[in-house]
Amino acid sequence: MKFTSLTTVIITAAAMASVDIASAAGGPDILGVPGQSGCASGYSTYNNGNDFGYKVGPNGHSQSWTPCPCKGCCNVIHAADGTTVADCVT
Numbered sequence: 001m002k003f004t005s006l007t008t009v010i011i012t013a014a015a016m017a018s019v020d021i022a023s024a025a026g027g028p029d030i031l032g033v034p035g036q037s038g039c040a041s042g043y044s045t046y047n048n049g050n051d052f053g054y055k056v057g058p059n060g061h062s063q064s065w066t067p068c069p070c071k072g073c074c075n076v077i078h079a080a081d082g083t084t085v086a087d088c089v090t
Helices: 006-024
Strands: 037-040 052-056 062-067 074-078 084-088
Touching: 037 074, 052 074, 052 084, 062 084
Parallel strands: 037 084
Antiparallel strands: 037 052, 052 062, 074 084
16 A cells, blocks of 8 residues: 655645746736736846736735737726726827
8 A cells, every 4th residue: 555645745735835836827927906907017037027907806806917019008098987907008
């Protein structure tokens, strides 16, 4: 009978979870207020350092990203109902 240690099971599960999370991510992890949008730039590993808009999910981490084609062209639009949307202005 072969026994697998609890440590091996935990390490394997953690490694599988991190691969899953990494493959599901589309851009940098940015913390913010759930439901709000913002602009960011300067991430050399994402969108060649150009601007991008992002939307913060219910867990306080960015969940969607909108790459812009330039630097300094992302704009956050504030709606009357208090919501925000990030857009690229070219």
